[in-house]
Amino acid sequence: MDFETIIGLEVHAQLLTDTKIFCNCSTKFGASPNSHACPVCLGMPGVLPVLNKKVVEYAMKMALATNCTINPRNVFARKNYFYPDLPKGYQISQYAYPLAEHGYLMVEANGEQRKIGITRIHMEEDAGKLIHDDNNPASYVDLNRTGVPLIEIVGEPDIRSPEEAAEYLRRLHEILVYLEICDGNMEEGSFRCDANVSIRPKGQKEFGTRTELKNMNSFRNVQRALEYEVKRQQYLVENGEKIIQETRLWDDAQGATNPMRSKEEAHDYRYFPDPDLVPVVVDEAWVAEIRAGLPELPQARRERFVNEYQIPAYDAGVLTSEKALAEYYEEVVKLCGRPKIAANWVMGDVLKFLNEDKRSIRECPIAARSLADMIGLIEEGTISGKMAKEVIADMYATGKTPRGIIEEKGLVQITDEGELAKTIAAIIEANPGQLADYRGGKEKLFGFFVGQVMKATQGKANPKLVNDLLRKMLAE
Amino acid sequence: MKLSTSDVEYVARLARLEISEAEKDKFTAQLNDILRYIDQLNELDTAGVAPMSHAIAVTNAFREDKVVESLGTQKALANAPDARGEFFRVPKVIE
Structure with a gap:
């Protein structure tokens, strides 16, 4: 039987504000347990949560960047449930009136570009963290994360693989x-994803029974978990068994999903508007202000790189994968005016060095100015491409300028035709036998002469000049 | 709208409340009284009135994103029924 896979993703992203969503506690990761908590975080009676304006602005940025419509009026609601990481007994979220709706992203996979709908984006607070005791029947609660701002991005079930x-x-x-509204760190949980997945026979209109997958903390694991789950569901259907609607946890080591062991209980969150928080009203002027402040987005930048710099789409993809990298590359191009050559050096040597040391482009010891200068030195023939390989390694190791390194190492290429001609003449004279053989048709000996010249000049001779001069002089 | 005893049981379970059989009957009656009272509002014609979520007309009450010192771990844990080191301690929950 041929099946179609239906996937919808829910993403939670922690926003990079300095303070929590409803109080002035710090959001800094890694502080000692319960040191970033106040009466609001602790759910003390009588406290009043007050919304952090930056949270709304950041959420609006994401909404506009994903083509959503921002609702002119949105309302916070209480989602009621009991869990020890939730001191109030409810999570403040948005329900009937979210911040934004009806967005989409264009996504290219398997050689096909498709539009994936975004149902809604809303703001909410994160819960605390639980640590379970292996030896005692106890769990420990750290409320530092309680109230850290999140946006939830709910996707339409438009994904097909x-x-x-x-x-x-x-x-x-x-x-x-x-x-710059989320650090995107998946291991620390700043970017989390749950997936709803079901299958249906091709051509069928109704959705099959779906399962919800959790605990996938990398892109790769999301894909692996979904691949596993699709196979599992297909197996069940093909063997006439029923798929149970349930939440399943991905086990990375096992490479499988397992049902979450939890009491069978239908959730009933009894959402209602939070009377402590007044509605958020967003007028057109505010939307326009946020829109005007949006940076160039990755997809737009990729297209611009291809058009403006005439580099392949692949290069543009690599160079725009990170904002700081794209900015570095553009700076180099601006300074040297050689987009394709700059792309090769950035993607080749610079990224290789950085990856080896697990460093980000922000920590790159090679200043954009230095790389641009080095490209200029190759272009004007001062150093060869081969020398440049040595120079750039040194630039990375020491942070020095290319000119400094060239002088220090005496790496300047010999481009003086007269000087080189003298060297070549001496070599020809010293090797009469090879000369005779070459002139007698042993073309391969040309390489021998090139080698001799390079040896005599310690590799500093301009290779093109050596070739041209040798051909001429050997023929004479 | 009339509540049944099973509605009361369900709500009690959601709220983690343990109630006796006698209380179930009592609360069912009381809650129905309350609902009947509230029901009087349905006599008003609200066809042209927009739904409201809040009793006051205030909107956009914001706070600047400026860090203020938190309570500190010791104070945060001061009222906890059970704590260990820098943590609140609760009966083990695991999924």
Whole structure:
């Protein structure tokens, strides 16, 4: 039987504000347990949550960047449930009136570009963190994360393959990081994803029974978990078994999803408007102000790089994968005027060095100015491409300028025709036998002469000049 | 709208309340009284009135994104029924 896969993703992204969504506690990660908590975080009676304006602005940025419509009036609601990481007994979220709706992203996977709908984006607070005791029947609660601002991005069930799901996530992640509203760290939980997945026989209109997948903390794991789950569901259907609607946890080590062990209980969150928080009204002027402040988004930048710099789409993709990298590259291009050559050096040597040391482009010891200068030195023939390989390694190791390194190492290329001609003449004279053989038709000996010249000049001779002069002089 | 005893049981379970059989009957009656009272509002014609979520007309009450010192771990834990080191301690929950 041929099946169609239906996937919808829910993404939670932590916003990079300094303070929490409803109080002035710090959001800094890694502080000692319960040191970033106040009466609001602790859910003390009588406290009043007050909305952080920056949270609304950041959420609006994401909404506009994903083509959403911002609702002119949105309302916070209480989502009621009991869990020890939720001191109030309810999470403040948005329900009937979210911040934004009806967005989409264009996603390219399996050679096909498709529009993936975004149902809604709303603001909410994060819960605390639980640590379970392995030896005692106890769990420990750290409320530092309680009240850290989140946006939830709810996607339409428009995704048709695990690859497309991973790609959709990469695009969302990239936009969040470009907007500088989320650090995107998946291991620390700043970017989390749950997936709803079901299958149906091709051509069938109704959706099959879906399962919800959790605990996937990388793009790769999202894809692997979905691939596993699709196979599992197909197996069940093909063997006449029923798919149970349930939440399943991805087990990375096992490479499988397992049902979450929890009491069978239908959730009833009894949402209602939070009387402590007044509605948020967003007028057109505010939307326009946020829109005007949006940076160039990755997809637009990719297209511009291809058009403006005439570099391949692949290069543009690599160079725009990170905002700081794209900016570095553009700076180099601006200074040297050689987009394709700059792309090769940035994608080749610079990224290789950085990856080896697990450093980000922000920590790159090679200043854009230095790289541009080095490209200029190659272009004007001062150093050869081969020498440049040595120079750039040194630039990375020491942070020195290319000119400084060239002088220090005496790396300047010999481009003086007269000087080189003298060297060549001496070599020809010293090798009469090879000369005779070459003239007698042993073309291969040309390489021998090139080698001799390079040896005599310690590799500093301009290779093109050596070739031209040798051909001429050997023929004479 | 009339509540049944099972509605009361359901709400009690959601709120983690343990109630006796006698209380179930009592609360069912009381809650129905309240609902009947509130029901009087349905006599008003609200066809042209927009739904409201808040009793006051204020909107956009914001706070600047400026860090203020938190309570500190010791104070935060001061009222906890159970704590260990820098953590609140609760009966084990695991999924």
